[in-house]
Amino acid sequence: MANFEGDTDLVYLRDVDCLQFTGMVIGVDEDSIALDRTAFYPTGGGQPHDTGTLAGSLVIDVRKGPSTDGKHQWVWHRIDGPVPELGASVEGVVDSKRRFELMRTHTAMHILCGVIWNEWRVPVTGGNMEPLSARMDFEFDPVPEGFAARIEELVNAEITADRPVRVEFLPRDTALADADLIRTKVSLIPESVSEIRVVDIVGLDKQADGGTHVHSTKHVGKVRVVKVENKGKGNKRVRVEILDF
Numbered sequence: 544m545a546n547f548e549g550d551t552d553l554v555y556l557r558d559v560d561c562l563q564f565t566g567m568v569i570g571v572d573e574d575s576i577a578l579d580r581t582a583f584y585p586t587g588g589g590q591p592h593d594t595g596t597l598a599g600s601l602v603i604d605v606r607k608g609p610s611t612d613g614k615h616q617w618v619w620h621r622i623d624g625p626v627p628e629l630g631a632s633v634e635g636v637v638d639s640k641r642r643f644e645l646m647r648t649h650t651a652m653h654i655l656c657g658v659i660w661n662e663w664r665v666p667v668t669g670g671n672m673e674p675l676s677a678r679m680d681f682e683f684d685p686v687p688e689g690f691a692a693r694i695e696e697l698v699n700a701e702i703t704a705d706r707p708v709r710v711e712f713l714p715r716d717t718a719l720a721d722a723d724l725i726r727t728k729v730s731l732i733p734e735s736v737s738e739i740r741v742v743d744i745v746g747l748d749k750q751a752d753g754g755t756h757v758h759s760t761k762h763v764g765k766v767r768v769v770k771v772e773n774k775g776k777g778n779k780r781v782r783v784e785i786l787d788f
């Protein structure tokens with residue numbers, strides 16, 4: 544088989560509803576395989592990887608990594624089972640329960656960013672998520688009184704408002720000139736990236752983002768603020784959980 548030249552095609556960037564796909568094995572490394580295309584989300588941007596099956600074996604880890612020749616970026620899937628041969632065509636099935644929970648959680652985090660910015664003009668400085676729970680850090684010093692109850696109220700109002708969540712691909716120059724995107728530090732994206740993927744919760748929050756999101760805020764469910772922690776001067780951590788509809 545001729546060497547595959549190029550990056551892995553990331554199907555989930557354009558189509559989050561594609562949970563079943565066929566890909567070709569372009570790299571093998573012990574118990575991991577790289578594919579020419581994948582619907583599996585690899586760990587990154589605060590969102591953990593998808594699970595599911597590839598060629599009938601469980602997928603236990605998904606990461607971006609260099610191609611065998613180091614020139615391209617491939618997605619490597621670690622599997623618990625027999626490793627298919629280079630060039631083989633394999634069927635992938637993404638675990639829909641975990642994926643949908645992560646989509647709901649990721650969108651909930653963007654809603655939180657949006658309401659905190661709108662209400663207090665305070666930017667997010669970091670975050671991480673697990674299925675149905677997340678933490679986000681904000682530059683508050685100190686936090687406003689009644690903060691937890693207020694953000695919970697604001698976030699759930701945005702969920703009820705059923706705002707569409709749109710994914711767009713913008714030319715770099717257009718994205719860099721967008722005031723909403725400037726706030727989320729779009730200029731830090733490497734110059735080699737000519738097209739920027741934008742997740743737009745219409746009328747609330749717009750960010751350059753590579754994650755998977757639900758199509759409308761109402762699909763998030765309900766958000767509960769678990770606690771607000773003081774992580775030092777100018778850094779407050781908000782922990783949330785996502786409940787069912």
Ligand SMILES: [Zn+2]
Nearest residue numbers: 649653752754
């Ligand atoms: Zn995000």
